[in-house]
Amino acid sequence: MASAGTGKMTVNPDIAKERRNAGFHVENLTNFIYHGPERVRRRRYMQNIALQDPVMKDSKPWAFRTREEEYELSLRKQLHVLQRQKDLGITDEFDKFYYNEATAPNENNPVGLHFGMFIPTIEKHGTEEQKKKFVQPAKDLKIIGTYVQTELGHGTFIRGLETTATFDPKTQEFIVDTPTLSATKYWPGNLGKTVNYCILMAQLYSQGKCQGPHMFLCPLRDLTTHQSLPGVELGDIGPKFGFNANDNGYLRLNNFRIPRINMLMRYSKVLEDGTYVKPANSKLSYGSMVMIRASIVGAVSRALAQACVISVRYSAVRRQTEVSPGGPEAQILDYQTQQYKLFPLVATAYAYHFAGQAVQSNFLNISKEIEAGNLQQMPVLHALSAGLKAFSSWGASAGIEVCRMSCGGHGYSLASGLPKIYTNITPACTYEGENSVMMLQTARYLFECAMMVQKGQRLPDLVSYLSMDLSAKSCMTSDVALGCLVKAYQHRAARLTNAATAVVQRHINEGQKPTDAFNMASTQLTWAARAHCHQYVVKVFVTTVTEANIDDRTKAALTTLCKMYAVNGIMENLGEFLQDQFFNTDQVDILTRKMMTLLADVRPDAVALVDAFDYHDKVLDSCLGRYDGNVYYALYEYAKSSPLNEKDVLDSFHKYIKPLREGQATSSLPSRL
Numbered sequence: 230m231a232s233a234g235t236g237k238m239t240v241n242p243d244i245a246k247e248r249r250n251a252g253f254h255v256e257n258l259t260n261f262i263y264h265g266p267e268r269v270r271r272r273r274y275m276q277n278i279a280l281q282d283p284v285m286k287d288s289k290p291w292a293f294r295t296r297e298e299e300y301e302l303s304l305r306k307q308l309h310v311l312q313r314q315k316d317l318g319i320t321d322e323f324d325k326f327y328y329n330e331a332t333a334p335n336e337n338n339p340v341g342l343h344f345g346m347f348i349p350t351i352e353k354h355g356t357e358e359q360k361k362k363f364v365q366p367a368k369d370l371k372i373i374g375t376y377v378q379t380e381l382g383h384g385t386f387i388r389g390l391e392t393t394a395t396f397d398p399k400t401q402e403f404i405v406d407t408p409t410l411s412a413t414k415y416w417p418g419n420l421g422k423t424v425n426y427c428i429l430m431a432q433l434y435s436q437g438k439c440q441g442p443h444m445f446l447c448p449l450r451d452l453t454t455h456q457s458l459p460g461v462e463l464g465d466i467g468p469k470f471g472f473n474a475n476d477n478g479y480l481r482l483n484n485f486r487i488p489r490i491n492m493l494m495r496y497s498k499v500l501e502d503g504t505y506v507k508p509a510n511s512k513l514s515y516g517s518m519v520m521i522r523a524s525i526v527g528a529v530s531r532a533l534a535q536a537c538v539i540s541v542r543y544s545a546v547r548r549q550t551e552v553s554p555g556g557p558e559a560q561i562l563d564y565q566t567q568q569y570k571l572f573p574l575v576a577t578a579y580a581y582h583f584a585g586q587a588v589q590s591n592f593l594n595i596s597k598e599i600e601a602g603n604l605q606q607m608p609v610l611h612a613l614s615a616g617l618k619a620f621s622s623w624g625a626s627a628g629i630e631v632c633r634m635s636c637g638g639h640g641y642s643l644a645s646g647l648p649k650i651y652t653n654i655t656p657a658c659t660y661e662g663e664n665s666v667m668m669l670q671t672a673r674y675l676f677e678c679a680m681m682v683q684k685g686q687r688l689p690d691l692v693s694y695l696s697m698d699l700s701a702k703s704c705m706t707s708d709v710a711l712g713c714l715v716k717a718y719q720h721r722a723a724r725l726t727n728a729a730t731a732v733v734q735r736h737i738n739e740g741q742k743p744t745d746a747f748n749m750a751s752t753q754l755t756w757a758a759r760a761h762c763h764q765y766v767v768k769v770f771v772t773t774v775t776e777a778n779i780d781d782r783t784k785a786a787l788t789t790l791c792k793m794y795a796v797n798g799i800m801e802n803l804g805e806f807l808q809d810q811f812f813n814t815d816q817v818d819i820l821t822r823k824m825m826t827l828l829a830d831v832r833p834d835a836v837a838l839v840d841a842f843d844y845h846d847k848v849l850d851s852c853l854g855r856y857d858g859n860v861y862y863a864l865y866e867y868a869k870s871s872p873l874n875e876k877d878v879l880d881s882f883h884k885y886i887k888p889l890r891e892g893q894a895t896s897s898l899p900s901r902l
């Protein structure tokens with residue numbers, strides 16, 4: 230049974246009927262999504278412990294809290310959660326993840342980056358001595374840190390950072406400094422008020438030479454009083470589009486001294502005499518970004534999945550318009566246009582979920598090799614994580630906005646839960662590398678692969694399709710086979726890669742510098758990178774479904790979704806698939822018809838497909854997405870709790886409206902209008 234948490238209220242009959250009529254057993258799909266019944270049981274167990282904790286019971290909806298209240302509540306809850314997990318002996322990373330998902334839904338808490346980036350960066354980039362000195366105090370929250378890289382003037386261009394760390398061999402210290410206004414660190418999460426330490430990205434100077442950006446452990450506040458240290462100026466950057474519980478901050482350093490040991494020296498070093506020892510690959514220090522990019526794919530899939538749960542459930546209980554005069558009003562889910570908005574997004578949420586797992590597993594495997602000193606796969610991992618992060622965060626952001634609009638007026642209320650999901654996840658298009666810039670990194674890799682194809686060299690498995698015969702035509706017939714769909718995506722990506730590569734080469738042949746030629750082809754290069762990511766997601770989905778060890782009915786439902794994801798992607802990008810007549814017009818007709826058939830096939834399973842994500846009502850935090858479908862009751866209660874309703878007549882009436890009327894009464898207005 231999917232989680233309800235709805236008390237004694239009767240379930241809305243429309244949504245109850247949807248669940249009775251589903252063509253597969255929801256629990257089987259839930260088990261498949263979360264890797265088996267034991268994990269599902271554990272996930273629910275963790276979330277129930279979290280949700281039953283009295284500290285998690287909020288006195289009012291989050292939307293009615295000020296930013297200061299949100300910050301304080303989020304911090305209080307998260308510190309309580311950490312203590313509770315310790316008391317209960319919860320150490321497994323999955324257990325912790327699911328516990329946290331229930332306690333702070335769609336919200337980054339004030340110590341999130343401490344655990345998500347600060348500690349992992351020390352663990353990955355610190356020496357044994359540094360790990361010994363800093364990791365345990367960090368785990369015990371004696372030091373609390375974040376990742377401080379971006380400056381007012383530079384986020385994307387890391388080599389352009391202006392903060393300096395100059396080695397002074399006399400005192401065995403680095404002098405860290407903010408030389409200009411544009412060098413002010415700006416944006417890092419939790420920097421403003423929460424942390425007392427940070428990983429600082431700064432240009433390393435030793436023996437008078439700049440060695441580029443390196444990472445330093447930099448104290449910021451007194452560990453006892455929490456006062457900012459002399460030479461350190463920092464604070465919160467103010468309200469943003471979302472992320473209200475987060476004190477994104479600014480930081481200026483004034484010739485502030487830190488010991489030599491505070492440079493993270495696992496891969497690059499500064500010796501006592503100032504000699505610089507360079508790393509095996511200068512991009513090793515970008516490793517923390519790669520780690521987060523790889524995990525963003527899963528994060529955005531969860532956000533899109535939640536938006537789909539809300540909008541599909543709401544569409545099942547919302548009735549609007551008599552289809553025939555005098556007849557009953559239809560469930561809006563029965564309108565084909567509504568289905569066309571939502572079902573491809575449900576398919577996309579599944580597609581990103583499986584892609585997220587695949588990228589994460591690639592990341593873990595390649596990271597092990599990197600740890601062992603084999604750096605050969607670094608470019609593949611970078612290209613994959615950068616592109617997939619961009620592709621999936623763009624897709625999820627756009628999708629969540631469609632979900633919101635598909636709920637009509639009620640979608641616009643914060644009560645729907647959709648704005649919070651959106652504002653929390655859409656910055657993933659920007660942080661950890663702005664999406665266009667990330668796509669261009671993937672494109673750069675594809676360009677190099679295309680050159681290898683031209684030279685007849687063998688490509689890594691992930692991109693081996695780039696050497697396919699582009700004169701071939703599609704094998705698509707009316708059964709719309711999964712294999713043909715994968716081929717279509719590979720053909721499109723290979724053709725776009727070749728076309729963009731040819732543009733770069735043409736500009737170079739015409740006398741442009743390679744960097745200028747690349748810029749002149751960069752829009753087309755991003756099309757190629759997007760197509761490459763799209764084929765990866767389709768291929769992972771097809772492989773997952775094909776190899777799934779599940780019952781036939783669940784497999785059939787997933788196969789339908791997989792086809793829907795792939796066919797919809799073709800319909801949305803038809804020009805790119807048609808350009809070299811890979812598909813003929815009959816095949817386009819087949820795909821159009823198939824799309825409409827797929828909508829009808831998904832319809833009876835729609836609610837079950839979103840129920841299978843198994844999100845508790847408290848995690849969705851949505852009046853529209855309630856498991857029991859009692860949305861009007863929830864909206865009414867929500868409205869009544871608005872602080873504006875605490876008084877029947879507001880003071881502002883007495884201050885402004887009443888005097889206005891009194892003034893009018895004595896004015897020379899005509900007595901009749």
Ligand SMILES: CC/C=C\C/C=C\C/C=C\C/C=C\C/C=C\C/C=C\CCCCC(=O)SCCNC(=O)CCNC(=O)[C@H](O)C(C)(C)COP(=O)(O)OP(=O)(O)OC[C@H]1O[C@@H](n2cnc3c(N)ncnc32)[C@H](O)[C@@H]1OP(=O)(O)O
Pocket residue numbers: 337338339340341342344345346376378379384385386387388418419475512515516518519521524525528607608611659660661662663666670673674
């Ligand atoms: C409060 C938070 C709560 C919790 C969150 C914490 C953790 C969560 C855990 C899981 C996360 C899941 C979801 C996220 C949820 C919430 C997240 C909340 C907050 C988000 C935090 C955000 C933190 C940040 O934003 S940190 C700042 C990130 N900044 C960037 O990403 C900058 C982007 N720019 C770059 O990466 C580079 O500058 C560049 C790649 C664009 C260019 O670099 P550079 O100029 O140095 O390159 P070149 O010298 O030109 O060389 C290019 C060659 O180098 C290759 N290259 C580049 N990068 C890499 C790499 N990483 N690995 C390997 N190779 C690399 C490139 O390919 C070129 O190679 P070529 O052969 O020459 O072509």
Ligand SMILES: Cc1cc2nc3c(=O)[nH]c(=O)nc-3n(C[C@H](O)[C@H](O)[C@H](O)COP(=O)(O)OP(=O)(O)OC[C@H]3O[C@@H](n4cnc5c(N)ncnc54)[C@H](O)[C@@H]3O)c2cc1C
Pocket residue numbers: 342375376377378379382383384385386415416417418472477656659660661662663664665666669
């Ligand atoms: C919510 C949030 C949390 C954040 N948390 C952190 C954090 O914890 N730590 C941290 O250090 N930073 C953090 N950041 C900062 C974030 O990493 C940067 O904003 C991000 O890397 C983008 O850099 P930018 O702002 O300089 O964008 P810009 O690079 O200025 O981008 C602006 C535009 O210019 C384009 N552009 C820039 N360069 C190129 C190029 N080479 N080619 C083509 N187009 C280009 C981009 O595509 C974009 O359209 C956070 C940001 C946000 C919004």
